[in-house]
Amino acid sequence: MTHNSMTPTLPDYAVSPGDFIQEWLDENGINAAELARRLDVTPKHVSELLSGKAPLSATLSIALERVTGTPARLWNRTEAIYREDLARLAECEKLEAQYDQAKLFPLPYLRRFGFLMSSNKDKAGTVRELLELFRIGDLGAFEATWVHAKVAYRKTKLSTDKTHEQATWLALGEREAAIDDLPDFDRDALERLIPALRALTVEPNPIESLRKIKELLHEVGVAFVLIPPIPGFGVYGATRWIAEHPVVQLSVRGKSDDQLWFTLFHELGHVLLHGHKTVFVQGTEGKEEDEADNFASRTLIPQEFVHRIPTSRNLAAVQELAHELGIAPSIVLGQAQRITKDYKWGHSLKVKLEWGSASEKAA
Structure with a gap:
């Protein structure tokens, strides 16, 4: 059994390309309207770009390269990281919302023996590790997968109110x-x-x-x-x-x-x-x-x-x-x-x- 305890800590915020564009505007004394004219787009589009609402397209990245001197590949990379961070933050919120369900499982036991590496303060991390253990995408899928399983090797005869403990023990063995x-x-x-x-x-x-x-x-x-x-x-x-x-x-x-x-x-x-x-x-x-x-x-x-x-x-x-x-x-x-x-x-x-x-x- 191996666990990776060296996973880097990711930021709890996301920085959009618009934040970097705004820095360039401030440094060069150019306003948003002037940028819209140089990019040949509407002022509304620039406004949404600066606020992070509008995605930065590959085509516009090339235009930004000409205007700012920053390579298009860096603008594209910034956009990709931003969208990934937004998805990750949304996922964290979704996982944290499932923590009450996660508490039905024997979390102290799982932490004691190193099956869970997330602390009890890391709600999203705890849920994420439980999902990985049970090989499900959401705790809402637990009963269908482990209690009313269609898979033969998960159909147990044991009648017990310790459903979560039983499933945990069997999942660890699996x-x-x-x-x-x-x-x-x-x-x-x-x-x-x-x-x-x-x-x-x-x-x-x-x-x-x-x-x-x-x-x-x-x-x-x-x-x-x-x-x-x-x-x-x-x-x-x-x-x-x-x-x-x-x-x-x-x-x-x-x-x-x-x-x-x-x-x-x-x-x-x-x-x-x-x-x-x-x-x-x-x-x-x-x-x-x-x-x-x-x-x-x-x-x-x-x-x-x-x-x-x-x-x-x-x-x-x-x-x-x-x-x-x-x-x-x-x-x-x-x-x-x-x-x-x-x-x-x-x-x-x-x-x-x-x-x-x-x-x-x-x-």
Whole structure:
């Protein structure tokens, strides 16, 4: 993710060619009526030219060159800059008028993680960056594009009052996915890759494992992105298809490696088991979510080992089974906790992950 913080500050005013013409008139002691006679145009036209109301034509620029000695190309350049500045200023007013709509989005979150570079005082800049994020020309197009989308990969099943947070999180993942750099998706290669991905869970540094996983998934045509969770929007992961490529997006919301690994394989379950036409956001209910949960559970701990998952606070049994399976002990612990509903033990086996440190850089 790259952001350009070196964009030059543009003036909040526009200078017309008429301002420069008036300077020349003052310096040479010539009035507007005399200029009109020399240019062979009406006094009204000169008046509108001086006030910036009338555009300076290329033909008149040539005449001005003869009268003032300033090259026509400079007059034409001044006119072009003036019209561009007028358009920019009008655009700023239009963007500022949309700032109340912009406040519906999680702006503090976007600024915290560097997704928005404009300060809260720069209303036009904030709106402009939001439009770029959502790839829309006006915030009035947000609902049609992201809420009532005709595009398959934006149609979610999640029923929530956090529409703006959900769309923001998904839009960030879409931007970071870099689909253009991916090879064609190879489903068979992904299936063959699952054991290698599973083995990476045992590495002592989950952040390094995530980097390797991203590289391996890239090779089989899967985009893998980490986007930090938005406060108040409880999502662990999502899967969707963009331009014939699966995009697996995680939030590391659980802040521990067991939830991370389960979510990863849950989302890969969607890729292998389900169609291209739906966005799957973990946390919803339905047959597909149950199937993805089961895929994750049985991929990490095959059915023939389920009976050995401890049903009591037995750390040694957790570690022994994890070692035999070649997976992180936290994964066995997590499944034991889900079975017993006892979450108050075994925390020493979990690796904590925090956004704003190494985990943020893994994507």
